[in-house]
């Protein structure tokens with residue numbers, strides 16, 4: 001008899017766990033609240049355009065890298081369908097002067113020196129620091145617990161060679177480090193996207209694995225990726241129950257035994273994997289009574305927060321934007337208020353002209369994205385006053401287009417459609433706490449304190465997904481799914 005596993009959530013982590021569990025000989029059923037798979041890795045259609053509501057870039061598509069198997073084991077994509085990037089993004093000033101954030105470290109150094117000769121010494125120090133971590137190997141394919149003694153020793157001694165430096169660099173944020181530079185574009189480079197409060201060590205380590213693993217975009221975007229994943233999972237006999245919201249995990253004694261869904265059904269399994277929001281799982285599905293002190297502390301830890309975001313898409317006639325780069329950060333001369341307290345001064349525009357599936361012939365798709373830690377405000381506003389919420393959404397959309405036009409020229413008369421997703425949208429479609437899109441936001445204060453993947457004292461229960469993998473992201477979620485399947489198999493063999 002095959003052992004039966006239930007997975008809660010058909011996001012990337014749940015689909016990855018399901019695929020690996022099937023490969024390992026388990027009978028796997030996924031329960032998904034939404035009517036489609038993918039979770040945050042979402043897409044939607046508007047007037048002939050397909051909006052990729054998730055992927056900007058991801059590492060691991062280079063076939064010689066260590067992360068490659070995480071993708072290829074569960075998604076049968078064609079290597080020729082990967083669009084590789086030479087630069088992550090550009091940071092531009094109001095006059096159009098651009099700093100190009102190249103992935104290749106030699107090119108990045110050259111570009112930094114070109115744009116900021118006044119920062120020569122600091123640039124050399126930064127590049128030297130990155131190179132010091134060139135040989136650090138991060139084992140992606142096995143959880144630490146399942147490594148052999150030799151593998152553990154190799155990993156730990158590898159880290160120890162840079163131990164003190166790692167500690168030092170993890171105590172400062174990327175924004176702190178940016179302050180060491182005089183040039184405003186370089187300062188902004190260290191403050192772009194989700195970087196500002198991240199420990200500086202992350203940019204140093206990531207700069208190396210981005211080169212080794214390759215940074216790219218799968219043509220066809222989130223839709224293609226998720227469709228391929230679902231197809232592959234179902235081919236091996238895996239089952240997905242859509243529109244099946246799990247409301248309770250059935251616990252008997254100290255063992256997880258099954259699930260209760262919103263429509264009143266109960267299902268019994270040998271193992272349960274939560275690949276949904278950890279808050280909902282720990283507080284409601286399991287219940288606080290089963291949660292130990294360590295996890296309880298996490299949930300009430302005010303220092304542990306998450307970031308949500310606003311995702312604006314604009315479809316327009318023509319292909320005027322591409323000359324500006326595929327992803328550009330620009331400053332808004334006049335700030336935009338995005339909640340009562342948060343002011344926005346920088347916007348990120350992505351052009352999808354490299355992917356023919358994004359827009360009809362002769363048209364282009366642009367998306368504008370920015371983070372917010374005020375997810376709760378937007379979720380509450382929508383719940384309490386939908387008219388005010390819609391009005392605010394429209395105001396932000398108008399102001400964003402207005403700032404965009406100031407930097408890049410007029411676009412309004414060419415617009416075919418606009419669309420805006422807020423933290424309330426992310427919460428509604430994926431049930432993530434505060435509309436969080438990367439799990440916990442790892443700052444120096446909570447660096448290394450990650451939520452464990454099991455609850456001590458509760459047997460046959462596991463957690464995976466972006467809330468248990470630092471910084472979330474697709475590759476991390478694929479890794480999380482793989483690791484949880486390996487751990488279940490290990491426990492079963494025992």
Ligand SMILES: Cc1cc2nc3c(=O)[nH]c(=O)nc-3n(C[C@H](O)[C@H](O)[C@H](O)COP(=O)(O)OP(=O)(O)OC[C@H]3O[C@@H](n4cnc5c(N)ncnc54)[C@H](O)[C@@H]3O)c2cc1C
Pocket residue numbers: 008009010011012013014031032033034037038039040041053054055056057058244245246247275276277280309311369426429430431432437438439464465466467471472473474475477
């Ligand atoms: C705008 C945006 C841009 C991003 N850009 C990138 C990028 O460029 N590169 C990158 O790597 N990552 C990116 N990410 C992050 C990435 O999408 C996430 O980290 C990742 O998809 C999270 O996957 P997950 O499976 O852990 O969780 P989720 O995607 O949240 O999946 C959880 C699933 O569980 C379901 N669920 C929840 N509760 C229940 C329940 N009670 N019962 C049943 N089902 C339930 C949900 O409906 C959902 O489908 C981006 C995210 C967003 C939103």
